Amino acid sequence: MSAEPKDDVLQGKRVLVVEDEAAISMLLEDMLLDFGCTVVGPAARLSTALEMAESETFEVAILDVNVAGEPIYPVAEAIAKRDLPLIFSTGYGGAGIREPFRDRPVVQKPFSQADLKRTLIGAISAARA
Secondary structure (H helix, E strand, C coil), rough: CCCCCCCHHCCCEEEEEEEHHHHHHHHHHHHHHHHHCCEEEEEHHHHHHHHHHCCCCCCCCEECEECCCCHHHHHHHHHCCCCEEEEEEECHHHHCCCCCCCCEEEEEEECEEEEEEHHHHHHHHHHHC
């Protein structure tokens, strides 16, 4: 079996995970580890996520749009200020994303490992361009 040519794009990447649902968070972590990524977090609360977004070292972030009832946008803004790519994770699809973040990638829950991988590679590759 041959590996996909872009597989190495994810190897060793540090990914900030913000997700308040424990089962989804664990699933995300497992998928990221399978890709060869290092998980930063996960953060299950907005205050923790904001602190991590401002101070941790990571190449890309996966953000649940609604974290414990609070919108994720302050965290998204902090990541955007650092000029780092981010991906939104939501059950509502891209239509539920606020401006100015509508152009950011979205993985719709429930998502497959292949969907997550494709979205991650796209976000990282677009940031390099």
